[in-house]
Amino acid sequence: MKAIKKTTDRRKFLLAAGLGTAGVAAAVVARAPKAGAKVAAADAAQPDGYHASAHIRKYYKTTEV
Amino acid sequence: MNAQASVPVLVRRAAAPEDAARADFYALLSRLFHSPPDGALLASLAAAGPIPADGDPELSRAWQALVDASSAMDEDAALDEFEGLFIGTGKAQVSSYAGFYGGAPAIDHPRVRLVNDLARLGLGRPEAVTEPEDHYAGLFDVMRVLAAGGAGRDPAPLAEQRKFYQAHVEPGIAKFFAAVASAPGANYYRRIAAVGAAFAALESESFRLE
Numbered sequence: 001m002k003a004i005k006k007t008t009d010r011r012k013f014l015l016a017a018g019l020g021t022a023g024v025a026a027a028v029v030a031r032a033p034k035a036g037a038k039v040a041a042a043d044a045a046q047p048d049g050y051h052a053s054a055h056i057r058k059y060y061k062t063t064e065v
Numbered sequence: 066m067n068a069q070a071s072v073p074v075l076v077r078r079a080a081a082p083e084d085a086a087r088a089d090f091y092a093l094l095s096r097l098f099h100s101p102p103d104g105a106l107l108a109s110l111a112a113a114g115p116i117p118a119d120g121d122p123e124l125s126r127a128w129q130a131l132v133d134a135s136s137a138m139d140e141d142a143a144l145d146e147f148e149g150l151f152i153g154t155g156k157a158q159v160s161s162y163a164g165f166y167g168g169a170p171a172i173d174h175p176r177v178r179l180v181n182d183l184a185r186l187g188l189g190r191p192e193a194v195t196e197p198e199d200h201y202a203g204l205f206d207v208m209r210v211l212a213a214g215g216a217g218r219d220p221a222p223l224a225e226q227r228k229f230y231q232a233h234v235e236p237g238i239a240k241f242f243a244a245v246a247s248a249p250g251a252n253y254y255r256r257i258a259a260v261g262a263a264f265a266a267l268e269s270e271s272f273r274l275e
Binding site for chain 2: 009010011013014015016017018019020024025026028029
């Protein structure tokens, strides 16, 4: 019974904070298909083999004259 | 008699609205700290509605500032800022790794515990991902999966979510967002950090309620 009350409190707290009713981040994620990096749980779109990673691109920039 | 083989139907538990919203915030933060926003994401953010002002005022204000900044940002500027902040040819301005903020002793490095906890949860890096597991983009993605399920999983029990959050996200998250916000090269990412900090404060508080 106590656990149920605490869960209710947590839900109330989050809903009162604006989460769950606004759905604003949901709208962003839904409209931008690539939102959600899926780094841990699914594929991250990284090409195989050599590619210009962000580190490499940054290095190239430092070598520009 | 019907010759068709029966097909098991998997019924998954849907996340409660507030947990689905948490997962969406985690997805967004994960995406924005994994790589800079492209034009489509900036446009989506610029068109996003407000968080009601009678909700959490910090989150509401920070969100509106991010929405406003998104309409003035373009993807080339976002790429430059992201690389300036998080990608260093020598040393990045801001570390994106939880181990940096939580203190990382050589023995029992937080990442060792993290890898063990991920394995226990049945999660891990996809093979193509080379970032260490304690990159915040990865940690936020783990929280997304725990909060709302996905990839064939139900949402994780709250106790499991809280345990992971308090062990791996909470210890350094305020310092990380503060480091982003105060970095000399931060402009657009200052707004993202403010949203992240407000959201993380809510998460920390909500997990303490139970």
